[in-house]
Amino acid sequence: MTEKLYYWAESLENYISDNEVQNDQLLEIKRLNFFIGKNNAGKSRFLRTLFMSNYPSGFYNFPELVKNLNILKIRLPELEAEFGYTSSFSNIKNNYQDLIKDLEQSKTSQLIFLNSSIKSTLERDSKIANLFMDYNFFEITDEQVSKISEVFLNQFYIPILRGMRPVTDLQNKQPYIDRAQKDYFIDTNKFNAKNIITGECLYHELKIHLLGEPEQREIIKSYEEKLSQYFFDNEPVSLIPKHDQDVVNIKIGNDAQRPIFELGDGLQQAIILTYEAYIKSKDKEGNLETHAFFIEEPELHMHAGMVRQLMNFYLNETKHYYFFTTHSNHLLDMADESDQVMIQKFVKQPKEDNPNEFEFKIYRCDRDRDLLASLGVRPSSVYLANCTIWVEGITDRLYIIKYMEKYLAELEKIDEELYKNYRRFMPNYHYTFVEYAGSNLTHWSFDDDYPKTREERISFLQQDRGQSATAVASDMLLIADGDIQKNSEKIKFLRKELNKDNLIILDCKETENTLPKDSIIRVVKAKFPRLKQVKPSYDISLIDHITQDDYFDNAQYGIGRLIDEKIKKPTSTTTKTAFADGTGVGTIKDKLKFCREIIKDFDEYSDWKLTPKAKQLCERIFNHIEKCNS
Incomplete structure (x- = not known):
């Protein structure tokens, strides 16, 4: 579904949306929709109202x-x-x-x-x-x-009160669903176990499928494989509704079979939140289906890395649309990594015409300080992953994330065993990124022998040797742009404090030089008509003269200068640049905007290929992650 979708909140009172279509009753939606805000900001009530929507309120394209x-x-x-x-x-x-x-x-x-x-x-x-x-x-x-269509076949609600362990011995009773009906849904004929998911009936659902038709058993087998891939480090997983118990048993790898209550609560949540979504992803004929799932606090009891894997599961293994209330800051950077993620911030404020009454304002946002403040995130947040990958900035991080995804996709075709080993690594759990900014490297010490006592630290800091990287981040791999080579003192400093396995210095100017030629050319062609004051001096058609795949692989110049040199008219004497940020080394202008357009191109042209240097970079990164998680 490529067209934009909107929710028309015709039946909602006291909610106002701040959006690009300038209609305060329309809310743009994407595959993953996160509703954030302080407590009592109206998120959960809004989520339930979406779930209960009746026409004319609803979802429209x-x-x-x-x-x-x-x-x-x-x-x-x-x-x-x-x-x-x-x-x-x-x-x-x-x-x-x-x-x-x-x-x-x-x-x-x-x-x-x-x-x-x-x-x-x-x-x-x-x-x-x-x-x-x-x-x-x-x-x-x-x-x-005629473009108006039925967007979702069905809508499902997952309340915060959920669990796989029965809380009553009464037959045919589901207390969690009963509680949700009593609190939120007056029409119990319309809102019941058919569309409220609490995990209480998973034992019976599994029994029905495993004792049913071959295709029912097959889908459970397929689901177990996906659980193994996303949540259990590729260890074989079996879900067993044991006949003499009332809870699901799980067998993981060579471990003994155990009832679900002997495993972590986070794993129970992962199963509850993925089972119905996966089971309902296809109809009986195998055709893909699209439903809407409304989920309260998906991060409940789950490690940050596992929550990220949950979202990857939703995006990769289903076609559904998801709506979440959340207080998890670990999900925010997904908006940078995928154009299928939307973050909406809820703010409770007095009405202008009546300060004694309140309304709820919904703001679309990506990354800002208020967003983090809404989630209670403070600067003292610490790194929790098993290893860190240090990159110069946000664009390097976004490019490398896409490279790693493509590397895995290509690896699956040539080395399935290695692919299974690498695909288990979860962001923010097995590894995470640290953005350091190139000029700030000298402010960090990467020495493992950083002083332990208070007196030693004071002496160390007085020597201006920098802050300890190991004090704030786990095992690190530092990736530096090739233009650092001109600073021999910095190179000497890094090689002294980091061994060769923990330091990558690109042998091209910067990460943009590792981008595939075809993607750069497509983005440049799309951007050129939007440029001002330089068109008379540049001819965009000249970019088609670039035929060698490694044209942009340059140790001295950035791709901005390389583009300008190619498209500048032979008769032009202008000193104005088209794509280079100045007349020097030629870094691309508006790096972040350019990065987002490249990523969009990657998503639209899925047949793009990694350049040799991008592939080598991925190999080094995955080797580092594997070593730190072995």
């Missing part, structure tokens, strides 16, 4: 008609008061009611007719049309209306 519906709803009482039951008013009212019904039944062919009918009525009756001056109905085409 074309919001313009939805905005028209909202205007119609507001204007109908005005029409009735002014015109009574004239034929024009009756036509619009009947068409509005029919539109609502057809949206519920996803009859897009009828929607086209009804939308046209409303337009015709407004064209005939200028008085009624005047009540719709704030929106132009005639801008909506039949082709656009």
Whole structure:
């Protein structure tokens, strides 16, 4: 599903969305949607309201008609008061009611007719049309209306009260679901065990599948393989609904079979949060299905690395859409790594017209200080991973993450055993990244013999030898750009304090020089029309003259200068650069924006290949991670 999706919060009161479509009742959504904010900011109530949504509220991939519906709803009482039951008013009212019904039944062919009918009525009756001056109905085409589709087949809610261990001996009782119904869902015929997932019935679900048809047993086997891949370091996993117990047993690798309560609570959560999502990812014929899952606090009892693996599981193994309330700061950088992640911040604030009442403002955000503050994150947060990879900045981290993903995808085809070994490594658990900024390296000491006593530390700091890297981060691999070579003192310092296995100095100017040629050219071609004041001096068609794959692999210059040299017109004498950040070594302009466009290109052109140096870099990184986690 490539088009943008929106939730129309027609049935929500006191919620206002701050979004790019300038409609405070529309909320843009993506595959993974994180709702963050302080306690009592309205996140959970909003999540449950989305789950319970009835038409016309709901999810749409074309919001313009939805905005028209909202205007119609507001204007109908005005029409009735002014015109009574004239034929024009009756036509619009009947068409509005029919539109609502057809949206519920996803009859897009009828929607086209009804939308046209409303337009015709407004064209005939200028008085009624005047009540719709704030929106132009005639801008909506039949082709656009036909894009409206049923986005999700079903919607499921996972409350914070969940667990795989029964809490009552009564037959056919599920206390967690009963509690959720009593607290939140009055209509128990509509909201029940069919769409509320608590983990209580997993034992019986597994028994039904394992004693059922061959395809039911096969999907459990497939699910166990995915659990092994994402959560159990590739150790074989078996889920067993043992006949003389009421809880699921688990066998991991060569370990003895154990009841679920003898394992960590985090593993129980991982199973609860993935089982239904995976089981419901295909229909009986094997066709992919898309549902919506509304999940309270997915990080409950789970290590940060395991939560990240959970999100990778959702993105890679299902096509569903997910909505989370969360207080986990470990999920925030996923917005940098995938364009399928959306973070919405909830803020409770007094109403402007009545300070004694409150409203909830929803802000779309990516990375900012307020975002971290909303989650209670402080500068004293520490690294928890088993090893660290030090990179010069955010762009290097984002490129390397994509390189590692591609390396694994290519490795699966040529060395399945090594692939299985490497794919088990979880970000923020087995490894994490540290961004150090190149000029700050001299402020760090990488010496393992950092002083232990208070007196030794004071003496050490007085010598201005820098802060201890080992004091704040575990086993490290430091990756430095090749342009560090010009600073012999810094090179000498690093090689003295880090052994060769823990130091990588690129033999090209910077990480951008390891990018694949075709991706750079595509992004440059897309960016060039947006440049100002340089077009007369540069000819973007000249970039097609780059034929050698290693053109950008340069130890002296950045790709910005290499691009400019190629596309500058032979007759031009300008000193203005097009893509280089200045006339010196030629680092690319707007590195972060360029990085995001490269990553977007990677996602759109999945057949891109790692350059030799990018592949070598990945090999060194995975060797380091493996050594530190053996």
